[in-house]
Amino acid sequence: MLDLPEQFLTLQTPRLILRKMGLEDAEDIFAYASDPQTTAYTLWDYHRSIDDTYDYLHNFVWEIYRSGKGMCWGIVEKESNQLIGSCSLHLTPSHRRAEMGYVLGREYWGQGLMTEASKAAIAFGFHMMFLLRIQAFCVVENVGSARVLEKSGMLFEGILHNYVFTKNRSWDVKMYAVTQPQNIFL
Ligand SMILES: CC(C)(COP(=O)(O)OP(=O)(O)OC[C@H]1O[C@@H](n2cnc3c(N)ncnc32)[C@H](O)[C@@H]1OP(=O)(O)O)[C@@H](O)C(=O)NCCC(=O)NCCS
Secondary structure, eight states, rough: OOOGGGTOOOOSSSSSSEEOGGGGGHHHHHHHHHHHHTTTSSOOOOSSSSSHHHHHIIIIIHHHHHHTEEEEEEETTHHHHHHEEEEEEEEEETTEEEEEEEEOGGGTSSHHHHHHHHHHHHHHHHHTTTOOOOEEEEEEOOOHHHHHHHHTTOOEEEEEEEEEEEEEEEEEEEEEEOOOGGGGGO
């Protein structure tokens, strides 16, 4: 379980700050989460109104903070001080494993920003959460996301058929993971 002082939860990369999200971020989140093109390959549907964003904060983001079962960072672009996306690690504590998920506003795609954020999240997972495995999957059609996972140092482990059912259909996904050698904890 994650029980770290607040100051350890904020991460910095050359262009980004990864930090906890609060109610004051709702408008920025809604700006990218309400774009159907951005959510075409996510498990969740686009936000129809700001109430969907409040639900997301209450039931997903703050639930992670409350339970200590991982971390969900808001991704802030340093230059504009704008919250432009999010990146999360969901823990399965008994197996010292986490699953990563992420989303970025469309106007920020293709600049290497999510690779920058996911590398920071992975480093946090290994060095601060003492994980042995961080995994992530993307639907086969999501070529950009697969590329982020490859560039973040994850290895492709295979295709899981009909792994998720969302948006009225089932999807095959590509599973990626990065692992730490077990014996570093001996
Ligand atoms: C997937 C996503 C996070 C990528 O973020 P990003 O900041 O654009 O990613 P990066 O710039 O770090 O890397 C993207 C890579 O994918 C490549 N790429 C993107 N779309 C592609 C496509 N349709 N075909 C081939 N390559 C593609 C880019 O060229 C880049 O690779 P390169 O650096 O080798 O050129 C972003 O597009 C997004 O938020 N999408 C919507 C939400 C989503 O799909 N989340 C993931 C759910 S699993």
